[in-house]
Amino acid sequence: MTQHDKLFTPGPVEVSAKTMAAFSRPMIGHRGEDFKNLYRDIHPKLQTLFGTKQPVFLSTSSAWGVMEASIRNLSGRGMLCCMCGAFSDKWLDVARRSGKNAEALQVEWGSHIDQKGLDLALASGKFDTVTLIHNETSTGVLNPLPEICCTLAKYPDIILILDTVSSFSGMKIDMDALGIDVMLTGSQKALALPPGFSLFSVSAKAFARAEKQKDRGYYFDFLEFRKQQENWMTPTTPSIGHIFALQSKLDEIFEEGLENRYARHARTNGLVHDWVKQTGFDFFAEEAFRSKTLTCVANNRGIDILSMVKRLRDEHHLVIDPGYGKLRGKTFRLSNMGDETEHTVSHLLGCLDDVLR
Ligand SMILES: Cc1ncc(COP(=O)(O)O)c(C=O)c1O
Incomplete structure (x- = not known):
């Protein structure tokens, strides 16, 4: 370079020359065998990285697309937004702009989300959905995920939407073991891919919630992603360059x-x-x-x-x-x-x- x-x-x-070379490979069609083989190849590696047996989806959007999608697919009678910095604070705004009933669990920037405070808020019975950012990129705070998930386990009907945008693949996160319902990440952080792409996985509990949800739209409908993934496809034409780059990066990750x-x-x-x-x-x-x-x-x-x-x-x-x-x-x-x-x-x-x- x-x-x-x-x-x-x-x-x-920084995106490496090797990743950029994969990103700019000659194009393939997204409804043919070449694409299905590409998705088939990366999928088990993605499941391992997510720590899940659930399907992992490829979204041609930045992370906010999937964050907003999670609100649309899953929010019910009350959403509690755990807020400790610029990205987690924004979630409340996005939920309200989407017409949802959302409240803040705010702590001072630089502090973490404490499981006791969360427990107190959830005990009110007002909420059925929680948003949390694992690693708040604006403040450099890493929230205590195992402790928070332990608290959430007391409330089996509550859905946890977790943003792992700036922690994913830089540290271990076991989606299934922790009981995370939506785990999402973006391409331009620890995966070191070009920006504009994201990955996410959805639990069986969250799919059951989405099935009852009206107005899920189309582009970000979780059920559409699930249906298409069963056939190794995405709902719409994806950024194939990103997926080539992801394949190359996953090979490197598992080699290391x-x-x-x-x-x-x-x-x-x-x-x-x-x-x-x-x-x-x-x-x-x-x-x-x-x-x-x-x-x-x-x-x-x-x-x-x-x-x-x-x-x-x-x-x-x-x-x-x-x-x-x-x-x-x-x-x-x-x-x-x-x-x-x-x-x-x-x-x-x-x-x-x-x-x-
Ligand atoms: C923790 C976290 N969540 C969400 C986002 C939003 O990502 P994007 O702008 O790629 O949608 C960022 C971006 O820096 C982030 O750090």
């Missing part, structure tokens, strides 16, 4: 080995954490609830973040994020998702040292 500015933003991330991949993400994340401590910065996310795939650094040193980000790009061709939404300039975020290694992350941190000197 020619010299370009390399992304260390928490999505999109899942445990090795998770361990690599933990190690590169550890390097960033060490750097934050050594340089006298603080973490924005509270201790014990910090993401393994990105780090949100608090600007306690009062540096000019925008100028640091600009110099890193101009002088080193590396791109980091200067903080999301209301955290712009108050934080910066470093991603260790995707193909990054100790070598590439150390290089980023060395360049940051240079710029900060």
Whole structure:
């Protein structure tokens, strides 16, 4: 690849030349055997990554498409949106814009969703659907999924819609064992694919809810996805380039080995954490609830973040994020998702040292 500015933003991330080559393979038709063989090939690997025996669906949309679809297919008498940052907060807005009855379980940005607070809210009996973001990308908070799922197990009629957009394939998440009803992710984070594509899986309980739901529409109808997948197809013409790229990436993932991949993400994340401590910065996310795939650094040193980000790009061709939404300039975020290694992350941190000197 020619010299370009390399992304260390928490999505999109750098896409390798190998993945781009797969993305731009010659086109095939989406109703023929070639496509069915492609879907057949990737499906068991996707099920392993999701930790599910349920079908895994391919959506030609960014993650928000499936997030909105989940609302349309599943929301019933009351939706509780667990909110701890920009993406999880937005879910309430999207639910209300979709005409649904939704309420907030809000915690301060930087804090995690606590299972006791969730339990209290659910005990009101007002809700039959919960939205949760596993890894809140705007704040770098990793919510305690096993504990939250344990609490939800007390409420067997409640559907859990889980966004794993910035944690999927960077850490282990067992959809079936945890009792997750919809698990969704996007292409441009730890999978290191081009943006504009997403993956999701739906539990039997959620399908039963969707069957009773009116106005599911067409493009994002979960039942349509299920029907088409039974024949190794998608409801509409998919982004076939993304699926070629996904096939190539899945081969790499299974060559590396899942445990090795998770361990690599933990190690590169550890390097960033060490750097934050050594340089006298603080973490924005509270201790014990910090993401393994990105780090949100608090600007306690009062540096000019925008100028640091600009110099890193101009002088080193590396791109980091200067903080999301209301955290712009108050934080910066470093991603260790995707193909990054100790070598590439150390290089980023060395360049940051240079710029900060
Ligand atoms: C946790 C999380 N959820 C959802 C989204 C939305 O993804 P998209 O813009 O690809 O639809 C993002 C994007 O960064 C995210 O980080």
